[in-house]
Amino acid sequence: MTxxxxxxxxxxxxxxxxxxxxxxxxxxxxxxxxxxxxxxxxTIGTYFIQNWNLFAPNPVQDDMILLVxxxxxxxxVLMTNExxxxxxxxxxxxxxxxxxxxxxxxxxxxxxxxxxxxxxxNLIPIYDACQNGDSTSCxxxxxxxxxxxxxxxxxxxxxxxxxxxxxxxxxxxxYVAIRIRVKSFPAWSERYEDEVAINDYDIGTYPxxxxxxxxxxxx
Amino acid sequence: xxxFAEFNKWLSEKPxxxxxTRILQIxxxxxxxxxIATELPFAQYLWGPHGISLNGSASQFxxxxxxxxxxxxxxxxxxxxxxxxxxxxxxxxxxxxNIKTRIAALVCFIAFVILELRLPAIGDGGDNxxxxxxxxxxxxxxxxxxxxxxxxxxxxxxIGIACIITQLMILYETSGFMKITxxxxxxxxxxxxxxxxxxxxxPGMRELFTNPIITTVSSYVPMIFMIMxxxxxxxxxxxxxxxxxxxxxxxxxxxxxxxxxxxxMIGLELFLITDAEYKQLKIxxxxxxxxxxxxxxxxxxxxxxxxxxxxxx
Numbered sequence: 352m353t354x355x356x357x358x359x360x361x362x363x364x365x366x367x368x369x370x371x372x373x374x375x376x377x378x379x380x381x382x383x384x385x386x387x388x389x390x391x392x393x394t395i396g397t398y399f400i401q402n403w404n405l406f407a408p409n410p411v412q413d414d415m416i417l418l419v420x421x422x423x424x425x426x427x428v429l430m431t432n433e434x435x436x437x438x439x440x441x442x443x444x445x446x447x448x449x450x451x452x453x454x455x456x457x458x459x460x461x462x463x464x465x466x467x468x469x470x471x472x473n474l475i476p477i478y479d480a481c482q483n484g485d486s487t488s489c490x491x492x493x494x495x496x497x498x499x500x501x502x503x504x505x506x507x508x509x510x511x512x513x514x515x516x517x518x519x520x521x522x523x524x525x526y527v528a529i530r531i532r533v534k535s536f537p538a539w540s541e542r543y544e545d546e547v548a549i550n551d552y553d554i555g556t557y558p559x560x561x562x563x564x565x566x567x568x569x570x
Numbered sequence: 571x572x573x574f575a576e577f578n579k580w581l582s583e584k585p586x587x588x589x590x591t592r593i594l595q596i597x598x599x600x601x602x603x604x605x606i607a608t609e610l611p612f613a614q615y616l617w618g619p620h621g622i623s624l625n626g627s628a629s630q631f632x633x634x635x636x637x638x639x640x641x642x643x644x645x646x647x648x649x650x651x652x653x654x655x656x657x658x659x660x661x662x663x664x665x666x667x668n669i670k671t672r673i674a675a676l677v678c679f680i681a682f683v684i685l686e687l688r689l690p691a692i693g694d695g696g697d698n699x700x701x702x703x704x705x706x707x708x709x710x711x712x713x714x715x716x717x718x719x720x721x722x723x724x725x726x727x728x729i730g731i732a733c734i735i736t737q738l739m740i741l742y743e744t745s746g747f748m749k750i751t752x753x754x755x756x757x758x759x760x761x762x763x764x765x766x767x768x769x770x771x772x773p774g775m776r777e778l779f780t781n782p783i784i785t786t787v788s789s790y791v792p793m794i795f796m797i798m799x800x801x802x803x804x805x806x807x808x809x810x811x812x813x814x815x816x817x818x819x820x821x822x823x824x825x826x827x828x829x830x831x832x833x834x835m836i837g838l839e840l841f842l843i844t845d846a847e848y849k850q851l852k853i854x855x856x857x858x859x860x861x862x863x864x865x866x867x868x869x870x871x872x873x874x875x876x877x878x879x880x881x882x883x
Contacts, residue, residue: 355725
């Protein structure tokens with residue numbers, strides 16, 4: 352056998368095995384996927400990581416807004432009780448100008464908000480199992496969600512700090528309170544009723560990280 | 571001939587999809603250039619040592635030694651990120667203008683992975699498929715006449731083609747399959763819901779999606795398109811399916827603003843058209859009445875201008 356034939360055989364074998372593993376990796380949770388999970392994570396999950404849940408199984412259907420409020424002390428409140436909206440301005444500018452980075456800038460906070468509230472996409476199967484009555488899955492879900500939240504809140508603090516560092520008038524403040532606002536739109540049958548459900552979630556008050564580079568858009 | 575024998579013949583005979591390869595390289599190169607042009611002013615904020623990243627490390631992909639080297643080179647100082655973006659820019663431009671495309675694809679791939687690991691939160695599906703395509707693109711040649719192309723290089727090129735096509739089929743099939751399991755896609759209200767979300771919509775078009783026909787059709791068509799994709803591209807409906815895909819992604823670019831995602835996906839759709847089909851399309855366009863009419867008008871105007879110049883002289 353010539354070297355060319357050996358190389359051809361190896362590449363063909365790699366092609367078949369690689370895409371069999373890829374199909375298994377992207378498939379919904381099933382017994383075969385569970386059994387081969389370590390192999391899948393070591394191969395596709397490390398070097399060919401992919402997620403094709405493009406607005407699936409259900410599309411994004413809420414506006415998730417980041418609100419921040421600079422404070423002097425951890426438990427103080429501003430007289431005006433004013434909250435700064437860090438999400439809507441990006442969307443408004445993005446709607447006016449698609450050839451811009453507003454989408455990417457908003458994306459960093461949107462994913463942090465979504466992961467803070469519901470955990471990342473890998474937790475969905477565990478959450479589904481918990482909803483179906485598996486108490487072990489519920490414990491695992493709660494534990495993983497808590498871990499995820501800690502990481503994502505750290506990012507939200509950085510984003511909030513970057514905003515505070517961007518505005519000279521906020522230099523005097525040392526803490527920032529973070530709130531997530533979820534605006535849920537009416538279902539199809541109520542589409543003409545104009546009722547938007549608003550839910551606020553207070554995440555906490557954190558020290559402003561003065562070392563974070565400001566975006567340069569809010570000044 | 572068995573399927574395997576046909577596939578073996580396709581892999582061995584000649585390098586396939588040369589035109590499609592060029593189009594894909596140009597689309598991915600342009601998408602990367604767009605990202606660099608728009609995100610460069612925010613490079614420090616996004617990826618810098620004092621930015622919002624959670625210090626994601628390149629070690630996850632490149633291993634401890636090389637990964638730590640990349641981390642300290644590109645993120646150890648405020649200027650490293652500009653070096654990385656410059657490398658990415660050079661790679662992207664090389665892809666667009668067809669210079670050393672294999673090396674360009676490799677450079678783009680490495681830079682892309684490092685950026686993605688540093689801040690995964692800002693990536694989207696377009697970045698995901700771009701990264702995978704760049705990896706497979708390292709196997710492709712876009713200049714078979716200039717390169718000293720032997721049997722092995724033909725095989726490697728065609729394996730790369732097969733990888734990209736298979737990956738695209740997996741993308742569409744998975745996404746379509748996931749949509750089918752979603753209640754909002756099943757009941758045809760998905761596009762109405764998306765039209766309300768500020769991030770992915772244009773306020774002026776919201777009213778459109780309160781129409782039952784528009785919202786139902788616009789929810790079902792992408793689902794059916796994706797599910798049937800792997801079958802349709804090997805059938806007589808291939809070019810029609812590709813046309814639908816291009817229209818779909820142009821709509822996504824316009825309505826949802828996902829410019830880079832749509833550019834890459836359109837490049838991948840056009841990649842599926844074979845060189846023979848491109849030749850046939852060119853003949854069809856040239857022979858078409860519209861083209862003939864335009865050409866005739868152009869020739870007449872040219873003759874008029876020539877006569878005018880002669881008279882003046």
